[in-house]
Amino acid sequence: MNINKLEKLIKLLRYYILVSTSKAGSGHPTSSLSAAELMGVLMFGGFFRFDFKNKENPFNDRLIFSKGHASPLYYSLFTVANAITENELMTLRKFGSRLEGHPTMEFPFTEVPTGSLGQGLSAGLGMALVSKFLNKTNFKTFVLLGDSETAEGSVWEAMQTASFYKLDNLIAILDVNRLGQSRQTMLGHDVLNYKKKAEAFDWEAIVIDGNSIKEVVNAYEKALKVKGKPVMIIAKTLKGKGISFLENKENWHGKALGEKDLNLALEELGKVDVKLRGKVKLPRKVVLKKQPVTSNLKPVTYSFGETIATRKAYGNALVRIFPKYPEMVVMDGETSNSTYAEFFAKAYPAHYFEMFIAEQNMAGVAFGLSRQGKIPFISTFAAFFSRAFDQIRMAQYADTNIKFCGSHAGVSIGEDGASQMGLEDIGMFRSLLGSVVLYPSDGVSTDKLTEEAAKHKGVVYIRTTRKETPILYKANEKFPIGGSKTLRESKSDKVTVIGAGITLHEALSAYEELRAKGIFIRVIDLYSISPLDNKTLKKAAKETEAIITVEDHHIAGGLGEAVAAALSGSGKPVYIMAVTKMPHSGKPDELLEYEGISAPAIVKQVKKVIA
Amino acid sequence: MNINKLEKLIKLLRYYILVSTSKAGSGHPTSSLSAAELMGVLMFGGFFRFDFKNKENPFNDRLIFSKGHASPLYYSLFTVANAITENELMTLRKFGSRLEGHPTMEFPFTEVPTGSLGQGLSAGLGMALVSKFLNKTNFKTFVLLGDSETAEGSVWEAMQTASFYKLDNLIAILDVNRLGQSRQTMLGHDVLNYKKKAEAFDWEAIVIDGNSIKEVVNAYEKALKVKGKPVMIIAKTLKGKGISFLENKENWHGKALGEKDLNLALEELGKVDVKLRGKVKLPRKVVLKKQPVTSNLKPVTYSFGETIATRKAYGNALVRIFPKYPEMVVMDGETSNSTYAEFFAKAYPAHYFEMFIAEQNMAGVAFGLSRQGKIPFISTFAAFFSRAFDQIRMAQYADTNIKFCGSHAGVSIGEDGASQMGLEDIGMFRSLLGSVVLYPSDGVSTDKLTEEAAKHKGVVYIRTTRKETPILYKANEKFPIGGSKTLRESKSDKVTVIGAGITLHEALSAYEELRAKGIFIRVIDLYSISPLDNKTLKKAAKETEAIITVEDHHIAGGLGEAVAAALSGSGKPVYIMAVTKMPHSGKPDELLEYEGISAPAIVKQVKKVIA
Known part of the structure; x- marks a missing residue:
């Protein structure tokens, strides 16, 4: 471990963080600066294993920035790793750039897009399950968490589940920089409180000064040896670390430095070598055995009458x-x-x-x-x-x-x-x-x-x-996405009734009752609500006087509104039958009746429409 | 404290739980039985203070069943407290009954409806804030939690926030009955693990055998004395407690007993006194000082040009x-x-x-x-x-x-x-x-x-x-819910363009550009998207050839679909302009343009529609 080189690389990360956000005119430099040691040591200290020439290598370690607003640090890491150019880094947050405000799939190394806080650890948990149980590829997943986001319950859901599955290949790095967006976090710099919580959730907790390269190195060495449980490195850091007028100061969240401040900051940072690049360890293996695939499945065997x-x-x-x-x-x-x-x-x-x-x-x-x-x-x-x-x-x-x-x-x-x-x-x-x-x-x-x-x-x-x-269909019937099934159709159809799920059966009952009275309706099974079978809908609008949709769902955003929007140019009215009254406990049939989405309600509506 | 009477009352709770669910033919008797001591002692042991003659009394204590599926216990409590009749209890889960499958507002004593797990503690926290800081009414809020629901992150959000606000008037009762719906919970009967977690979240934790009346009594005595932090009573219980063939057994979740099983259970339970009723302590005070109200507000002072x-x-x-x-x-x-x-x-x-x-x-x-x-x-x-x-x-x-x-x-x-x-x-x-x-x-x-x-x-x-x-409006303009503003209107209007928020300004720009070319459009500010101003919409559909909606939102469920559904009978087409492409980082104007919801895009669409 060359601490001196690490120091230089981390200084370069700070330089890139400051310059790229000032160039963008927005972004989160201070939230990035606090974690420079944590991420710099991970990437260039020989802990993270990744093949930049083959990012699809299933044995690559995984890095998730759950605190997605630290994207300037994220992109700077890949710049210093020589995976993207300095020129590209300077496109940060510009329209058309792969380097968006929060990491997205446009950027080739993004594992999962983040930016809504508290989601990254769950995604990391999913990857750790793959590594430990499914593919047994034995890679490590590292998740950088902000301290603010530990207020999100989803973090504790992931904590609890990760220890339940004993995921010792999952390493969370908690950047406790004390300051949130508008104020101090609930726990401030009380790293021992975080430790208590992590241990209560049956994680191994390692508390360090996260701005000390030496302590960070020791933490990763220790973390990678833990067996039988996930590990959280709880790092006390300073937001804005490295630049005295930003360090640990309020009101600097999500603000890029103007030209004057940037010059002051760079002066304080001192000389950096922009040609310096860091080395990242390669993964151990590259080839994964494919799962055997059986192309012939057993047939579906349901039959009419069941x-x-x-x-x-x-x-x-x-x-x-x-x-x-x-x-x-x-x-x-x-x-x-x-x-x-x-x-x-x-x-x-x-x-x-x-x-x-x-x-x-x-x-x-x-x-x-x-x-x-x-x-x-x-x-x-x-x-x-x-x-x-x-x-x-x-x-x-x-x-x-x-x-x-x-x-x-x-x-x-x-x-x-x-x-x-x-x-x-x-x-x-x-x-x-x-x-x-x-x-x-x-x-x-x-x-x-x-x-x-x-x-x-x-x-x-x-x-x-x-x-x-x-059962309504023959076992060999096909159901393409975007399709529908017209179950009742005749040249005398007055109205089209569209249902799906439970209401389709109500529509079919209504058909029987109406047919007995000489009234014919078309009945469509709209099994694909998105995408819609516009062709069949338009045909029905053309051939019948009106469309009635029936759904066991509220109106807004439902099947009826989808159909109404699709047919708005048709000139035919769409009547939406849906759940519009406060529902209660009761028998299913009582409730369908109460909400007016039962067969009798459909019969009534059809009669009203054709009256 | 008359332990003997408490025992009889709790036995009666068990009787009512079994009989009411069997009568309903569904429900959750076993999840109710585990907490009979916890709730019976709270209510009838002199701990819970409530005036049944004045449920609006602001000094009443509050009881929330976060594990809402234990509603048979909940309703039985109020029966034994003589607040509802045994006859009404037997209407459980029937259509039209106030006693629904999970507590709803139909039932007069429900504080908040529950049934989606993990929500009750947050609601209790809100009440505790009222009691401690806002009205200073000093009542206690008790929340019954299931062990399964502690998997929900929202519970930990509430835990963290409750201790941050030092809510010593909030008492959670955790019914650790080990069994969830389909299997054992993550922590099973490991009550010490729950204790560790509660303490890590800075709560006072009291671990007890929750089926021992004596231990439950002691727990409440202790809990009510704690100062400066919220309290969690962690109670080890048996699901189905009291009936040997249900106790601690899998596959009994959410199942009512059939006639034969019910008879066996009642036989095991032994003789109960269905005339027995429990007494509940009254709150200390009844009258709350009203907040002073100022009816004359300062006027709105924005003016044109700002x-x-x-x-x-x-x-x-x-x-x-x-x-x-x-x-x-x-x-x-x-x-x-x-x-x-x-x-x-x-x-x-x-x-x-x-x-x-x-x-x-x-x-x-x-x-x-x-x-x-x-x-x-x-x-x-x-x-x-x-x-x-x-x-x-x-x-x-x-x-x-x-x-x-x-x-x-x-x-x-x-x-x-x-x-x-x-x-x-x-x-x-x-x-x-x-x-x-x-x-x-x-x-x-x-x-x-x-x-x-x-x-x-x-x-x-x-x-x-x-x-x-x-600023678009005079400071004295009125904006009733369900209204809209027609900002541009003439007898020559070809098309109506409806916007709201940012897109309204785009529509107004489009108006200027089109007017310069002699094309007139109507422009409506649809500030109330729900409910809709159907009258104005229908007028526009009648008086113009088409409707164009523009929104900075996806299509489904948005302003456009709402309008399309409302106008489906009008015969006029509704063209929806909305966000349909994957959005990225960029300048606001670049993005409005990219998504086709900018003024130029509206101009283009208007021209296309009238072509």
């Missing part, structure tokens, strides 16, 4: 399709006997991880798994995915491949009442750029759509129903 | 309106120098609470404050409210009066990049039943709408913008 809850069909589908998609990893938020993820847990226990009642962490772990080439399928009650909306929101920026399955959708769950009813989930998942939202109505379509989800690269949401429903 | 960011106008408005709404309490997620809640913090420090970067807890605390008659205004970046969506979702069932203000909406925030951009927030808040979504465009409307929010009883979301924008 009934099965789509949530149960989801569990069966996971088991059926795994041999073809061996990168699948299934997780659940301690509801696996309700979502039926338990079928998979029993069939393939090595590929199932219980995530307990911590949905934010579950989504964050899925992030990390996905970034390592896995296909995570995660499930809980549809309502409880709202807990992880910020993580789900970030997933759209992460080039992720996560499959969410929300069971217990809508008022049709019955007696458990409103708190357990997913009534905003379609809107939530539709609101992501490029997301796929699937809502099967029977066992066959659930099975096929679960496989479509596995096949599709991206974020997919599958909405399942608690109640049993009859 | 510019101000609406986020700053929000901060100013809070300060201006407080004298008329002295129940206001302002909180922020450690972004107050960005949201400008700091203006209020400086003006009225006794009515401001810093909530640090823990949005879930902040929303939960607002819950508790609101249920105590306060008007919480809470703020953070619009994007980060997604973190609290589950709490926000529950707010719709809580008869709450919370005002959310999300700043930094949309791509127009610029360089900080996508992670900081609120692009799903309109959809999220619209998706709640009965919510109000306001999106002001200038200082005057921001100020007036902030006051409208204070006046309105219910959930209100105010969306503010980072950039400065010019």
